[in-house]
Amino acid sequence: MRFDTRLLHEAQPPDPLTGAVNPPVYLSSTFRQKAPNVHSGYVYSRSGNPTRAVLEATLGAIESGRAGLAFSSGLGALTTLLEAFPSGSRFVAADDLYGGTYRLFEHHRRQFGLKVDYVDTTDLDRVRAALDERADLVYLESPTNPLLKITDLNAVARLAKSAGATVVVDNTFATPALQRPIELGADIVLHSTTKYLGGHSDIIGGALVLARAKDAERFAWLQNAVGAVPSPFDCFLVLRGIHTLGVRMRAHGESARAVAETLDGHSQVRRVYYPGLADHPQHRLARRQMSGYGGMVSVELAGGKKAVLRFLRALRIFTLAESLGGVESLVDHPATMTHASVPRAEREKLGVTEGLVRLSCGIEDPADLADDVRRALARL
Numbered sequence: 001m002r003f004d005t006r007l008l009h010e011a012q013p014p015d016p017l018t019g020a021v022n023p024p025v026y027l028s029s030t031f032r033q034k035a036p037n038v039h040s041g042y043v044y045s046r047s048g049n050p051t052r053a054v055l056e057a058t059l060g061a062i063e064s065g066r067a068g069l070a071f072s073s074g075l076g077a078l079t080t081l082l083e084a085f086p087s088g089s090r091f092v093a094a095d096d097l098y099g100g101t102y103r104l105f106e107h108h109r110r111q112f113g114l115k116v117d118y119v120d121t122t123d124l125d126r127v128r129a130a131l132d133e134r135a136d137l138v139y140l141e142s143p144t145n146p147l148l149k150i151t152d153l154n155a156v157a158r159l160a161k162s163a164g165a166t167v168v169v170d171n172t173f174a175t176p177a178l179q180r181p182i183e184l185g186a187d188i189v190l191h192s193t194t195k196y197l198g199g200h201s202d203i204i205g206g207a208l209v210l211a212r213a214k215d216a217e218r219f220a221w222l223q224n225a226v227g228a229v230p231s232p233f234d235c236f237l238v239l240r241g242i243h244t245l246g247v248r249m250r251a252h253g254e255s256a257r258a259v260a261e262t263l264d265g266h267s268q269v270r271r272v273y274y275p276g277l278a279d280h281p282q283h284r285l286a287r288r289q290m291s292g293y294g295g296m297v298s299v300e301l302a303g304g305k306k307a308v309l310r311f312l313r314a315l316r317i318f319t320l321a322e323s324l325g326g327v328e329s330l331v332d333h334p335a336t337m338t339h340a341s342v343p344r345a346e347r348e349k350l351g352v353t354e355g356l357v358r359l360s361c362g363i364e365d366p367a368d369l370a371d372d373v374r375r376a377l378a379r380l
């Protein structure tokens, strides 16, 4: 089966009891046992829930993993991941990460003796140098948030493997519709299902997808032990979102292209970050590694923060809000919103300046989104 078909049919047979084409939402915290420890396979909904089980099987299948696990948020998934690494573990992490990921890594560094080195993973020589020293885990995002840098996942996975490190890829921005890191050599995929997988800005959720049997077992144990699990209804909504992931990602991609082309070359624009533009530093890699460029565009306005505030006020369709990946277009000012937890000096060094704006291009008519951006630029 091809990918769009798998989104609907793989791991989701009709309900065996009734034939319902959607899994029932099992709003039950607990399950009757015939005798102590004689049960249906479900005992307590933190440990397992039938609605969640359908979502988890689907997540595992569409990311080409051995098993999927659902969590209460992307950071809930990350917290559970971190529980597997004892104090003194060393991570090599990409230097442009979701702000909350950076915040949690830094918290574990200060509180629990985690060692983290942040490197520009678009530069394989730097990755190689960072792996000269023993590392337990390599943590990647591609495309990154918010600068949309692309890492060669297969090349980094090969370097990490020969260094004996586990490779984790946060695939929130690309989604399995555009890129499947496990097929490229990653061991674990992480998602904020809040974003494109849910797709409708109506839930908070996360996921881990495991490629190796030993990880599948270990993280299922940790999922229950830590307890950051989603409600059955939220599992149902993520599953419903997954059904339309293919068509939505194509629509998001068309919108992003229209917006990026409108911004590109405009006199008020210093730089456009979008992997689909020919002058993006990793454009060729993106073309090879992904089957589309995604729905995110970042732009640095020439007039700095003053221009940003004017631009944000002038937009009519893009809503100023944190988050991304929903059907409606959103705009974010990373320096003061999503990435405020990254120290200013770090941010500026990476390019997350006061003039940077991040656009999550929704599935509205691309021409309306391009008009909205054009009109706002004209106010600067």
Ligand SMILES: *Cc1c(COP(=O)(O)O)cnc(C)c1O
Binding pocket: 073, 074, 075, 076, 098, 100, 101, 141, 145, 170, 172, 173, 191, 192, 193, 194, 195, 204, 205, 206
């Ligand atoms: C939002 C986000 C997260 C965190 O997920 P939550 O669901 O908000 O906890 C992690 N990684 C990326 C790339 C994100 O965009």
